[in-house]
Amino acid sequence: MNVAELSTVVVWGATTAYALAFGAFAVDLARRAEVSTARRTDHETPRAEPARRALAGVPAGSVADPSGGASSTTRPVDDDGPRAVDDEAQPEALGTDEPAPEYRPGRALGIAMSVMTLGLLLEAVGIVLRGVAAHRVPWANMYEFTVVGTFVAVLTFRLLTLRRDVRFLGTLVLGLSVVALGLGLTAFYTPAGGVEPALQSYWLVIHVTIAVIASGMFTVGVSASALQLAKAAWENGSPLLAHRRFNVLGQLPSVRALEGLAFRINAVGFVLWTFTVMAGAVWAEHAWSRFWGWDPKEVWSFIVWVVYAAYLHARTTRGWSPKAIAWFSIAGFAVLIFNFTAVNLLMHGKHSYSGLDLGK
Amino acid sequence: MATTPVLPRLGVRGAARWVWRQLTSMRVALMLLMLLAVVAVPGSMLPQRPQNPAAVARYLNDNPGLGQWLDRFGFFDVYSSVWFSAVYLLLFTSLVGCILPRLLAHARAWRARPPRAPRRFDRFEVHDGLLTDAEPEAVLAAARDTLAAHHRFRVDVGDEPATARSPGARTVAAERGYLRETGNILFHLALLGLLIAVATGQLLHYRGQALVIQGHGFANTPAAYDTFEAGSAVDPTSLVPFTLRLDRFTARFDRSGQPRFFEAGVTLTEPGGAPQARTIRVNRPLDAGGAHVYLAGNGYAPQLTVRDASGTVAFSGAVPFLPQDSSYRSRGVVKVPDVSTGDQIGLVGYLLPTAVIQGDSAYSAFPQPGNPMLVLQVWHGELGLDSGIPQNVYQLDTARMTQATESDGSPATVVLALGDTVELPDGLGTLSFDALPRYVALDLRYDPALAWILGFAVTALVGLALSLFVPRRRVWLRVTSQDGRAAVTVAALARSEDVGLAGEVEAVLDAVKELGPWQVLDGPDRPASVRLSDAADATGGHA
Ligand code: HEM
Numbered sequence: 001m002n003v004a005e006l007s008t009v010v011v012w013g014a015t016t017a018y019a020l021a022f023g024a025f026a027v028d029l030a031r032r033a034e035v036s037t038a039r040r041t042d043h044e045t046p047r048a049e050p051a052r053r054a055l056a057g058v059p060a061g062s063v064a065d066p067s068g069g070a071s072s073t074t075r076p077v078d079d080d081g082p083r084a085v086d087d088e089a090q091p092e093a094l095g096t097d098e099p100a101p102e103y104r105p106g107r108a109l110g111i112a113m114s115v116m117t118l119g120l121l122l123e124a125v126g127i128v129l130r131g132v133a134a135h136r137v138p139w140a141n142m143y144e145f146t147v148v149g150t151f152v153a154v155l156t157f158r159l160l161t162l163r164r165d166v167r168f169l170g171t172l173v174l175g176l177s178v179v180a181l182g183l184g185l186t187a188f189y190t191p192a193g194g195v196e197p198a199l200q201s202y203w204l205v206i207h208v209t210i211a212v213i214a215s216g217m218f219t220v221g222v223s224a225s226a227l228q229l230a231k232a233a234w235e236n237g238s239p240l241l242a243h244r245r246f247n248v249l250g251q252l253p254s255v256r257a258l259e260g261l262a263f264r265i266n267a268v269g270f271v272l273w274t275f276t277v278m279a280g281a282v283w284a285e286h287a288w289s290r291f292w293g294w295d296p297k298e299v300w301s302f303i304v305w306v307v308y309a310a311y312l313h314a315r316t317t318r319g320w321s322p323k324a325i326a327w328f329s330i331a332g333f334a335v336l337i338f339n340f341t342a343v344n345l346l347m348h349g350k351h352s353y354s355g356l357d358l359g360k
Numbered sequence: 361m362a363t364t365p366v367l368p369r370l371g372v373r374g375a376a377r378w379v380w381r382q383l384t385s386m387r388v389a390l391m392l393l394m395l396l397a398v399v400a401v402p403g404s405m406l407p408q409r410p411q412n413p414a415a416v417a418r419y420l421n422d423n424p425g426l427g428q429w430l431d432r433f434g435f436f437d438v439y440s441s442v443w444f445s446a447v448y449l450l451l452f453t454s455l456v457g458c459i460l461p462r463l464l465a466h467a468r469a470w471r472a473r474p475p476r477a478p479r480r481f482d483r484f485e486v487h488d489g490l491l492t493d494a495e496p497e498a499v500l501a502a503a504r505d506t507l508a509a510h511h512r513f514r515v516d517v518g519d520e521p522a523t524a525r526s527p528g529a530r531t532v533a534a535e536r537g538y539l540r541e542t543g544n545i546l547f548h549l550a551l552l553g554l555l556i557a558v559a560t561g562q563l564l565h566y567r568g569q570a571l572v573i574q575g576h577g578f579a580n581t582p583a584a585y586d587t588f589e590a591g592s593a594v595d596p597t598s599l600v601p602f603t604l605r606l607d608r609f610t611a612r613f614d615r616s617g618q619p620r621f622f623e624a625g626v627t628l629t630e631p632g633g634a635p636q637a638r639t640i641r642v643n644r645p646l647d648a649g650g651a652h653v654y655l656a657g658n659g660y661a662p663q664l665t666v667r668d669a670s671g672t673v674a675f676s677g678a679v680p681f682l683p684q685d686s687s688y689r690s691r692g693v694v695k696v697p698d699v700s701t702g703d704q705i706g707l708v709g710y711l712l713p714t715a716v717i718q719g720d721s722a723y724s725a726f727p728q729p730g731n732p733m734l735v736l737q738v739w740h741g742e743l744g745l746d747s748g749i750p751q752n753v754y755q756l757d758t759a760r761m762t763q764a765t766e767s768d769g770s771p772a773t774v775v776l777a778l779g780d781t782v783e784l785p786d787g788l789g790t791l792s793f794d795a796l797p798r799y800v801a802l803d804l805r806y807d808p809a810l811a812w813i814l815g816f817a818v819t820a821l822v823g824l825a826l827s828l829f830v831p832r833r834r835v836w837l838r839v840t841s842q843d844g845r846a847a848v849t850v851a852a853l854a855r856s857e858d859v860g861l862a863g864e865v866e867a868v869l870d871a872v873k874e875l876g877p878w879q880v881l882d883g884p885d886r887p888a889s890v891r892l893s894d895a896a897d898a899t900g901g902h903a
Contacts, residue, residue, distance in 0.1 A: 193614075193618070194614060194618070194620055196618065196619050196620070197619055197620065197621060197622050197641065197642035197643065198642050198643065200621075200642070200643060201643040203643075260857045263857060264857060264859075267828045267829075270824075270828075271821070271824055271825050271828060271829075274820070274821055274824060275821060278817045278818075278821060281817070282814070285810070286643050286644070286645065287642065287643050289567075289645070289652065289654040289656065289803045289805050290805065291810075291813065292558075293411060294403055294404075294408065294410075294411065294438075294439050295411070296404040299400055299401075299403055299404040300404060302400060303397045303400050303401065306393055306394075306396050306397040306400070307394075307397050309393055310390055310393040310394050310397070312828075313386065313389065313390050313393065314390055316386075317386040317387065317390060319387070335397075343404070347404060
């Protein structure tokens, strides 16, 4: 077995570890659901929470409205500063609005975290070996981009867990990563090799590294947005989420807290994406003799940028519900994935470095 | 009789003001942003004229009805179309309308002092307090130092005179994070600058493409380029007249024939300067006369000599052949108009750099010239070069020519290796394959706005990061005396999600705790351990 093959085997190993961790996170979620269900029979149903708030003097509508909280009479910060109230002021408060939960992190969660960390180590080794085999930075085609992208997503998630308890995101982040890696290893796979002259540039390191990190960030951000929507729907008694297994949503942080989390991660992703596009333009000026030429990849990177810009604006404009804002985040991610898959595989452009040939 | 409702009359100015207010509202800006995303899509789905005119022509040919309509509405040049331009111009108008008032307000706020301490601190989600033996003045100094020196707050120390309802107090009001708004304004203005710089570049740029054969050169004048295109503000006679000669070209491929390295060695002579040896690579353009010269492509230009039936040299020169695939199987046309006797001659066919002949067919096994061979078919008659209509040098107009054939009627093919001389069929003369120089396709571009574009882009990025990551915070501290000791309360407020806000209060109180013995504060201002739901009640409750 040569180094390149070894790398692939190790990446398969990482994928397996992630799949196992995914399973363990799912078991943990199920346990949270049980706790929630038990509590629900003890206490008032968690869905009655808005009513409880309303009694305490908060208009029910403003509970979930991130801009609503700022409208207090003590509001001295400028009018356009919509979020004077900050429920993340105390990181430990991210847990839940509910009285202390009876759920305690159990064995499954411990297993999930350690197997995931093992997977991260394996994936790191796989990436390094790939670089050694190809004699260059190992992120020059779609397969490599997928491997490094999932690595960044899982690493971002792992680092977040050090600062605050966001382990409930595990199922989503790892689920997405396993699917992406599975696709990468089977559909996008290309053998390790050198790259053509257009790619022989330190911009390969700068532009693509930041693109990978931004994509990883957006993946974690969209996971938080999806959970936010699910939790809000569950609180409103959506019949789709009526099954008791969805009571786990009651264990998650509040809708507002999830929305804030998604925002902070997406904001970092957006700055990195801005850099990706700018670095791409600088590179294009060197490699293709123009900094911008409306090549399909450029068009869609631009659209990704515009959609996330709209997301940030929607968030600072009063009158947008957290739900609408979350849909912006999901739309941005959908366009990001389209840009990475359909644009690389189906459209003809200068940016055809996927290493695959689907009739281009 | 029913009266028709009468709308209040706005008048022209009123209407204009209304339109302007709408346009500069955040809601419309957001709609325009989403619209911009949508109108950008068709340009990636349909072929675009500036990038690929041939594909547009093909599309129009295949879809005559629909294609014509799409063309009428600019769908084949989306990014210069009226509707795409309208969306981004409206967006930028909206941006200017949004940002100018903010710029003025921010300029005023730039020297503003932090707002006075609010009366009640317990309304704030983040607040805390303690009792200390330290002197009030020492407490104030410690708070000021902590906030101003380490956390870069703008700090005011003030007095609250005693009133009937409350005893006097000393206060600290602090604010930080003005850079957040600065960054935001910077970002938006930089986007505007970027747009203007790109548009200016469009007016002042020029670009040309030239194919240069080894040993040959060209001068930087519009006539020397195969294609030349310039912005409307460019005077074509103003180009810096440098000259460039291709001395050598180095190409390396890996074993499977994938390109790995291309380098053109050139001699550059700038006006008034001595000739200098330079190199051009992919990703590493050459700077010449303020322009960039890029290595855009390369190929082979076989050096050929044709003697006509009388033995006179009718043609001698290098003819560029265009690579058709990654093995550099290249197609070319040789036109020989200047024969001294008989018909004009046209040769069409392929160059195979590393030819492998198998029976009737031949292919190239590798892009390097391992076994170069020409495989050509021969035509004679009238080339039609005198008709005055410009001809494509890579196409043979065979309307008035006949193809030389074998005795069985099949087209005659001449095959010759490097160094060979062969007889042309039908007694047309001879053809020699003398040498195989390479050529490069150079792309030259001049855009004086590049530095500006980069500058605005970097400014936008910096502004964006500031506006998203600089926390804007206010911290207030109040010292009152309580049984001979100093009661210190602190509250903090942030403008958006701010994980670090509680840390500011903690830092201030920690500094106070250093001053001497202290104990937790009891009383009306004593903060309960703040829980999320309580906090929401406290600020959202309009108490
Ligand atoms: C304005 C110009 C550019 C933009 C907007 C742009 C955008 C992007 C984006 C969004 C990605 C992330 C992965 C994906 O979606 O495929 C990417 C990856 C990549 N870019 Fe660019 N890029 C630009 C210019 C360039 C240039 C000039 C080169 C090289 C000559 C280049 C080479 C690559 C490579 C090799 C990858 C990773 C492989 C892949 O994902 O297929 N890019 N680019």
